[in-house]
Amino acid sequence: MIEEEFDAVVIGAGMSGNAAAYTMASLGLNVLQLERGEYPGSKNVQGAIMYANMLEKIIPDFRDDAPLERHLVEQRLWVMDDTSHTGFHHRSDHFNEAKPNRYTIIRAQFDKWFSRKVREAGATVLCETTVTELVRDARGRVIGVRTDRTGGIIGADVVVLAEGVCGLLGTRAGLRSMPKPETVALAVKEMHFLPEELIEQRFGLNGDEGCVIEAVGTISRGMAGLGFLYTNKESISLGVGCLVSDFAAVSESPYALLEGLKNHPSIRPLIAGSEIKEYAAHLIPEGGYKAIPQLFGDGWVVVGDAAQLNNAVHREGSNLAMTSGRIAAEAIVQLKRRSHPMTKRNLSLYKVMLDNSFVVKDLRKHKDMPALLHTNSSNFFTTYPQLLSQAAQSFMRVDGTPKIDKEKATTAAFVKARSRWGLVSDAIRLACAWR
Numbered sequence: 001m002i003e004e005e006f007d008a009v010v011i012g013a014g015m016s017g018n019a020a021a022y023t024m025a026s027l028g029l030n031v032l033q034l035e036r037g038e039y040p041g042s043k044n045v046q047g048a049i050m051y052a053n054m055l056e057k058i059i060p061d062f063r064d065d066a067p068l069e070r071h072l073v074e075q076r077l078w079v080m081d082d083t084s085h086t087g088f089h090h091r092s093d094h095f096n097e098a099k100p101n102r103y104t105i106i107r108a109q110f111d112k113w114f115s116r117k118v119r120e121a122g123a124t125v126l127c128e129t130t131v132t133e134l135v136r137d138a139r140g141r142v143i144g145v146r147t148d149r150t151g152g153i154i155g156a157d158v159v160v161l162a163e164g165v166c167g168l169l170g171t172r173a174g175l176r177s178m179p180k181p182e183t184v185a186l187a188v189k190e191m192h193f194l195p196e197e198l199i200e201q202r203f204g205l206n207g208d209e210g211c212v213i214e215a216v217g218t219i220s221r222g223m224a225g226l227g228f229l230y231t232n233k234e235s236i237s238l239g240v241g242c243l244v245s246d247f248a249a250v251s252e253s254p255y256a257l258l259e260g261l262k263n264h265p266s267i268r269p270l271i272a273g274s275e276i277k278e279y280a281a282h283l284i285p286e287g288g289y290k291a292i293p294q295l296f297g298d299g300w301v302v303v304g305d306a307a308q309l310n311n312a313v314h315r316e317g318s319n320l321a322m323t324s325g326r327i328a329a330e331a332i333v334q335l336k337r338r339s340h341p342m343t344k345r346n347l348s349l350y351k352v353m354l355d356n357s358f359v360v361k362d363l364r365k366h367k368d369m370p371a372l373l374h375t376n377s378s379n380f381f382t383t384y385p386q387l388l389s390q391a392a393q394s395f396m397r398v399d400g401t402p403k404i405d406k407e408k409a410t411t412a413a414f415v416k417a418r419s420r421w422g423l424v425s426d427a428i429r430l431a432c433a434w435r
Contacts, residue, residue, distance in 0.1 A: 016304025019325030041111030070210025183287030187241030
């Protein structure tokens, strides 16, 4: 028995789910959004980076009331060994524009705000509700969902799966496979609270300006991983993430990596005296273009992290999630306005539109990069950072040793690395994959 009928049911209230639900509701569809958490964002305590352009396409005036932390004016990229870092950073006053391009956000607050916008657009949002089953008709087409609430089937012309990277609903229904450990990263994060003025002093910021540090090197103990630090108004989000498969292969724990990062000489002064109030772990899709599953079928589409839409090379996730949710919604609206049924053939429009967007174009361009970094992780995350640090220290230390001798020693170290670890080969392959 069908209890109620909707044009669309969206499962999940993260970035992609909210983007899909808001877009469809604002364009006149009768939408139900289901979230298993106590409230949207209740499972997201971490800080993150939000890309304005992608949200502007959904909610043009979001800056009027969205809970934004800091707009980013500086990006630092660090290559670290155990006691030092060698870095590149870019800071520009151009980022102090009227409508900044990137912001730090705290997901628990931001997701709650986004969900309020979904409700204001006319969608029905039910939290603390777990979808237990996708309901199909005799021909196998998804026609609705069943939840852990009492009652019958909730009918829908189409179901949007925005349940996250390891959502069980789609895998149990056979719509996609469970992600492999080598295509998923586990990131652990802490929120370090400090006075606003102290954060601005330590990072050279004014007002709502923000800074991001992203780091690779020995901090990941030879695993493919990334450390990161985001400045919020009165807190710092600090974390590190590595592939699940790597964690399974070594004895290091995620928390031990985070402790090592916190105590690194380059990081420790930036968080000194802070109060830690939150700790969280989060799974991130890292497989890239080759890990994208089937995106559509009879009566269903999949978006965001559940579709493995994350650009690990450029550390971009939320913008891909929002864009995929919006595009899926726009495709569904087009089909509804033409009175076309939500068949697999018709819903292929979503993939056509997504393929023509930056989302798939960027992922396809760097399709070989994840495998290169993962299979050569000991080189990229241990050997080369150590060599770079040694070369920098030798260059800067003045101790009476002739410069020609230092140059010979540095060259010899790199030649040894080239013959033993294939430095030149890795550099060429990395450049080709990046291109």
